[in-house]
Amino acid sequence: MNTGDAMLSSEARVPTAVPSRYLQQLCKHFQHKLPAEFDPRHGRVAFPAGQCELAALAEAGILHLRVTARDEKGLARLEDVVGRHLERFAFREKPEIHWTRAA
16 A cells, blocks of 8 residues: 555444453454454554554553544445454443544
8 A cells, every 4th residue: 555545444432341351352363364463452453455453441441443444345344344343252241332434
C-alpha cells in the first residue's frame, strides 16, 4: 500500500472487566491463519481487507478496537468478523459493541 491510499476506519470501545484477556484471546485465535502481534496491552492483526488494532485500557475497563480497510465492504466485513469473535469469547459478559466510523 502506498501512502496515497485512503483508508476508512471504525472504532469501538467495549466495556469489560478483562480487556487484556480478550485482546490476547482474539489475537491468538486470528494468528492461526493471519499475521498477528500482541502483548497484554496492545495487539494488531493483519487481515486481507485491512487490519485491526486492539488496546486494553485496564484502568478504564475498556477494550479499544480499531479496524481499517481500503473500502466500505472491507470495513463492514472487519467490523463483523472482529465483533462476532469478541461476542463469542466474551459470551458471559454479553459485550455491547458499537462501531463508530471515522469522519
